Amino acid sequence: xxxxxxxxxxxxxxxxxxxxxxxxxxxxxxxxxxxxxxxxxxxxxxxxxxxxxxxxxxxxxxxxxxxxxxxxxxxxxxxxxxxxxxxxxxxxxxxxxxxxxxxxxxxxxxxxxxxxxxxxxxxxxxxxxxxxxxxxxxxxxxxxxxxxxxxxxxxxxxxxxxxxxxxxxxxxxxxxxxxxxxxxxxxxxxxxxxxxxxxxxxxxxxxxxxxxxxxxxxxxxxxxxxxxxxxxxxxxxxxxxxxxxxxxxxxxxxxxxxxxxxxxxxxxxxxxxxxxxxxxxxxxxxxxxxxxxxxxxxxxxxxxxxxxxxxxxxxxxxxxxxxxxxxxxxxxxxxxxxxxxxxxxxxxxxxxxxxxxxxxxxxxxxxxxxxxxxxxxxxxxxxxxxxxxxxxxxxxxxxxxxxxxxxxxxxxxxxxxxxxxxxxxxxxxxxxxxxxxxxxxxxxxxxxxxxxxxxxxxxxxxxxxxxxxxxxxxxxxxx
Amino acid sequence: xxxxxxxxxxxxxxxxxxxxxxxxxxxxxxxxxxxxxxxxxxxxxxxxxxxxxxxxxxxxxxxxxxxxxxxxxxxxxxxxxxxxxxxxxxxxxxxxxxxxxxxxxxxxxxxxxxxxxxxxxxxxxxxxxxxxxxxxxxxxxxxxxxxxxxxxxxxxxxxxxxxxxxxxxxxxxxxxxxxxxxxxxxxxxxxxxxxxxxxxxxxxxxxxxxxx
Numbered sequence: 001x002x003x004x005x006x007x008x009x010x011x012x013x014x015x016x017x018x019x020x021x022x023x024x025x026x027x028x029x030x031x032x033x034x035x036x037x038x039x040x041x042x043x044x045x046x047x048x049x050x051x052x053x054x055x056x057x058x059x060x061x062x063x064x065x066x067x068x069x070x071x072x073x074x075x076x077x078x079x080x081x082x083x084x085x086x087x088x089x090x091x092x093x094x095x096x097x098x099x100x101x102x103x104x105x106x107x108x109x110x111x112x113x114x115x116x117x118x119x120x121x122x123x124x125x126x127x128x129x130x131x132x133x134x135x136x137x138x139x140x141x142x143x144x145x146x147x148x149x150x151x152x153x154x155x156x157x158x159x160x161x162x163x164x165x166x167x168x169x170x171x172x173x174x175x176x177x178x179x180x181x182x183x184x185x186x187x188x189x190x191x192x193x194x195x196x197x198x199x200x201x202x203x204x205x206x207x208x209x210x211x212x213x214x215x216x217x218x219x220x221x222x223x224x225x226x227x228x229x230x231x232x233x234x235x236x237x238x239x240x241x242x243x244x245x246x247x248x249x250x251x252x253x254x255x256x257x258x259x260x261x262x263x264x265x266x267x268x269x270x271x272x273x274x275x276x277x278x279x280x281x282x283x284x285x286x287x288x289x290x291x292x293x294x295x296x297x298x299x300x301x302x303x304x305x306x307x308x309x310x311x312x313x314x315x316x317x318x319x320x321x322x323x324x325x326x327x328x329x330x331x332x333x334x335x336x337x338x339x340x341x342x343x344x345x346x347x348x349x350x351x352x353x354x355x356x357x358x359x360x361x362x363x364x365x366x367x368x369x370x371x372x373x374x375x376x377x378x379x380x381x382x383x384x385x386x387x388x389x390x391x392x393x394x395x396x397x398x399x400x401x402x403x404x405x406x407x408x409x410x411x412x413x414x415x416x417x418x419x420x421x422x423x424x425x426x427x428x429x430x431x432x433x434x435x436x437x438x439x440x441x442x443x444x445x446x447x448x449x450x451x452x453x454x455x456x457x458x459x460x461x462x463x464x465x466x467x468x469x470x471x472x473x474x475x476x477x478x479x
Numbered sequence: 480x481x482x483x484x485x486x487x488x489x490x491x492x493x494x495x496x497x498x499x500x501x502x503x504x505x506x507x508x509x510x511x512x513x514x515x516x517x518x519x520x521x522x523x524x525x526x527x528x529x530x531x532x533x534x535x536x537x538x539x540x541x542x543x544x545x546x547x548x549x550x551x552x553x554x555x556x557x558x559x560x561x562x563x564x565x566x567x568x569x570x571x572x573x574x575x576x577x578x579x580x581x582x583x584x585x586x587x588x589x590x591x592x593x594x595x596x597x598x599x600x601x602x603x604x605x606x607x608x609x610x611x612x613x614x615x616x617x618x619x620x621x622x623x624x625x626x627x628x629x630x631x632x633x634x635x636x637x638x639x640x641x642x643x644x645x646x647x648x649x650x651x652x653x654x655x656x657x658x659x660x661x662x663x664x665x666x667x668x669x670x671x672x673x674x675x676x677x678x679x680x681x682x683x684x685x686x687x688x689x690x691x
Contacts, residue, residue, distance in 0.1 A: 016678045017671055021652040025671060027678055029689050037571065039512035048665070053675075056690065065510065084510040084533050091512050128689065135570040135594060149594055151572035152514075153601035153664070161668040163675055167651070199497055200564035203593060233567065235593050256688030264688050299497055320496040320562060327495075418506045418569075437568060439501040445530040 003274025005171045006238050007206040010146035010271075014129050016163055025163045029128040032114040033060035033101070033155070035092040036420070037133025041156035042095040052099055053162040059123050060096050060103040062089045063113045064420045068383050068410035076107050085421060112386025112412040115139040115353035119223065120388055122252025126241045126268040131158055136353045136436065138229040142222035143249070144241035144271035146206075149230065169236060170280040172205040173273075176213035178287040183470040185363065186221030187355060187434070187453035189213065189285070190228040191293035195303040197283055202234030205281065208273060209239050213287035219248040220359035227354045228436050231300040240272035292469055294340050295438045295451040297328030302438070304340060306456065306468050312336035331440055332448050333428060341466050343450065346429035348373075348380040348461040349443070350407075350454055352417035355434035356385030358392050360454040364434075365398040367458035367472055373406035374464025380407045381423060383415040407461065419444045432460040481603045482661035486584050487630045488557030490621045491548055498561060499568035500595060504577040507533055517573055518580030522548060548581075552625045560617055561588040565606075566595025575602045585631050587638075589614050600654045601664065605633060607648045633659060 004012070017025040038060070045051070052058065065085035072079040077093070080086035089106060096103035104110040110117065115136050118124040130140040130147035133155040140147035150164065158164055174193055194201075207229050214222065222239045229237025239245075246265055249255050256264045273279075291305035302325075304311065313325035313336065329336060334343070350356070350364050361384060373380045382402045384390035390412055393399055399409045416423040417435035419442070425431050427446025434457050438449040452460065455469040462472075508520045510533050519537040524530075526548060528541040542549045548556070559578065565588040566574060575598045578586070584604055589611040591599075599606040609617075620640065621627045630639040633655060638646040657664065668675075683690045 017674055019653060023651060023653050025668060025675070027675070027682065036509050040514045040572075043512070043514075048663075050665070054679075082510075088510050088512060125689070127686070133570060133572075135568065149570035151570055151575075151594060151598035151601060153572060153598065157665050157668065160665045161672075161675065162679070163668055165653075165664060165668065199567055200590060200592075203564065203590060230568075233564065233592060260688040264686070267686065299499075324496055418501075420506050420509065437499075437501065439499045439568060441505055441524045442501050445505075445524065 002278045003276040005273040005277040005279060006144060006208055006240055006271060007146065007169065007171055007236065008277070010127065010129070011168055013127070014146065023165055023167050026129060026166050028131050028158050028162055028164055029057060030123060030130045031058045031155070031158050032118050032130065032132035032137070033058060034064060034114050034132070034134065035062045035088045036064045037152045038095065038155055039088065039091045040152045041159060042099070044156040045159055050160045052101065052159045055100050057162060058101045058159070059118070060092060060101055061111050061114055061117050062092050062106055064414045064418065065089055066106055066413040067421050068413050068415050068423060070411055073107060073411045082422070109387040109391065112389065113353045113356060113414055115227065116357060116385030116389060119143065120252070120386055122249055122255030125249060125255065126245055126271050131164065135230045136227050138235060138237040139223050139227040139353060141226040141229070141236055141238040142219060143245055144239065144268065146236065148235040169206040170204055172202060172207045172234065172281040172283065173279040174207055174209050175211035175282065175284045176209065176287050177211050177284060178213060179216065180213050180287045180290065181470070183455060183473050184290055184292065185453045185455065186217055186224040188290050188293045190225040191295065191300065191303045191451060192285060192290045193283070194228065194232045194300045195293070196285065197232055199231060199299050199301045200233045202229060202232040205234045206236035206238060207232065207234040209237060214239060215242065218359055219244055220357045223357065224354055228300070231436055241268045292453065292456050294456070294466055296332065296334060296340065297325065298331055298438055298440050299324070300436070300438060300451060302328055306340050306466055308340055310334045310336055310338045310340065343430060344376060344465045345432050345460050346376070346378050347425060347431040348377055348457050349416040349431055349433040349435065350381065350457050351383030351385065351415050352435035353385065353414070354436045355454050356383060356389065358389050360434065361389070361393045361398050364454040364458035365401045367455050367469060368405040368407065368462065369401050371405050371462045373461045376464045377461055380461040381410055381416060382407050383410040384412050386412050405462070416443055418442060432457045432466065480661045480663060483584060483603055483605050483633055483658040485630065485632050485634065486557060487628055488584070489553065489555055490558040490560055490627050490629050491553040491556035492560045492618050492621045493547060494562065494618060496562040497564045497567055500566055500571050500574040501568055503566065503574040504571065505531070507531065509571060509573050514576050515580055517577035518582070521577040521581040522546070555582065557582050557584050558629050558631065559583045559586045560614065560621055561586055563589045563611070565591050567592035570594045572598045572601070575599050575604050579604055587614060587617065600658060603658065603661065605631065605658060607631070607638070609646065609648060613646060
């Protein structure tokens with residue numbers, strides 16, 4: 001009998017009941033909650049007079065709607081100017097208080113983007129099942145946890161039953177061989193993967209990322225990659241547990257302590273795919289071939305190297321793809337054949353659950369140090385992923401580097417990734433963004449998003465257009 | 480949840496691949512704490528020429544005359560014909576809530592994003608997967624004949640065209656059972672409470688750090 005994949009092991013360990021039609025009841029160890037996708041779930045519980053099955057499995061924090069200026073944040077919930085956003089944040093507080101769920105409220109130092117907070121607190125642990133009403137829950141798979149986004153009805157289902165009705169996914173291995181070049185990050189890897197397999201390439205699959213380049217990545221880099229598995233259509237992204245994972249988790253507030261720590265580490269040793277495991281699909285990439293990536297269109301699969309040109313619809317053979325390319329060029333205000341480096345930027349956003357962790361901020365600060373944001377860039381935002389990331393960055397003086405260069409240093413939240421708060425693009429504005437989606441209107445009505453790594457975003461802010469971050473790093477090293 | 484047994488309805492074609500849930504319901508409308516009222520903002524950025532705001536009265540907003548759902552012939556449609564990877568991106572259940580509130584009870588496409596597909600069933604919407612060639616033929620028929628209707632029979636797992644063609648489709652037995660009877664998942668799962676408790680007790684014994 002063939003060995004098991006990591007996904008198979010996680011699935012088997014959480015199976016409560018299998019049904020004849022292929023669906024199953026799986027047990028959920030951790031649910032993360034935020035203000036946007038939980039109110040209707042809590043309302044459903046109340047209407048049916050149900051209680052949460054297990055309070056300690058849940059952890060909440062507001063992130064999507066929270067303002068990110070210090071001025072607004074000082075006043076807590078009262079400082080949220082948009083009345084509709086405020087109702088949502090207040091409703092989360094009320095629901096958590098009512099049911100007794102642990103919540104890091106708006107001005108708690110531990111508040112932040114759920115997908116930054118979970119790992120940071122050790123609330124995400126290897127071997128767990130983790131769900132959240134947010135598609136970027138795939139992030140937590142970086143810890144060898146089975147993690148995926150769910151809808152609000154499922155949030156309610158997990159609150160009420162601690163289980164989820166699921167159908168087992170297929171297994172895909174994305175193997176990145178060899179070593180990454182200098183200045184190339186997890187973000188470039190995952191964008192290159194999406195460019196290769198497409199936004200629907202992972203539909204129905206759990207993707208495990210492996211190979212030398214993935215093993216060499218920090219936990220932050222692995223989280224960035226798993227985070228965007230959903231942009232390839234896969235609800236689940238996974239990386240095997242290794243010493244990096246264990247070192248990252250150790251000592252975090254929710255992590256096991258004492259005897260239980262040793263017990264946990266022993267169990268976690270098995271959280272990798274067996275050598276003879278069979279995957280339904282395997283995709284291989286050579287790390288050395290990956291250049292800094294920039295998206296040019298309105299789907300994350302519309303991505304090329306910074307040194308390439310905007311592609312032409314005429315080169316597409318598929319009719320639907322041809323139409324999509326034409327429409328994307330029109331929306332983005334770009335011409336086929338135009339150099340990516342000639343795209344001028346109006347705003348820059350460094351943040352989001354994809355790239356707002358300490359390592360991301362270090363990477364951007366290293367590029368911005370001693371330089372100035374270009375005059376044509378109206379705004380360059382740096383939004384840390386959590387209060388603790390912000391505190392750490394300030395302890396390292398990163399805030400001062402950004403502020404001196406002309407970036408705005410903000411309070412933690414989802415911010416301009418999806419523009420549910422005041423941080424958004426104007427119509428027609430081009431933005432170099434470290435977030436995860438370049439959909440039409442995502443960052444603001446008529447806004448034009450280009451997805452890049454933190455280093456590439458910082459370099460674009462300084463130049464005013466896209467540049468190859470490796471050139472910037474090389475020039476700095478020569479000085 | 481309303482039962483879904485049989486539906487005869489007008490078909491509207493959404494001829495675009497990779498329609499994402501940001502497109503189906505843009506982020507500013509996710510601020511609502513209710514499940515209803517999203518219909519006027521379905522496809523907001525495609526449907527109107529101005530930028531929509533939550534709680535706004537949409538009746539006076541300038542409509543985009545080129546957008547398919549604004550055309551007189553598709554008013555009152557309850558079946559949405561779509562292209563591959565429909566509902567990709569964000570997990571927002573507001574997307575099916577908006578489709579439902581607008582009046583759609585059934586979507587037909589060659590493929591869906593996984594989370595959206597799941598979310599439909601939880602809200603009494605039937606997402607049907609058909610071969611790309613068949614979907615293509617339905618697009619042609621819909622566009623060719625004003626007032627084109629389909630009959631969707633979930634009991635028999637078949638779609639009937641006006642010309643009498645029958646197209647079979649497949650759906651999980653469990654999901655079909657829930658839709659046919661308008662059943663609430665949570666109630667069904669709680670019938671297995673003892674099994675969940677016994678699983679939980681084992682897990683706690685094995686990995687106690689997960690329960691503190």
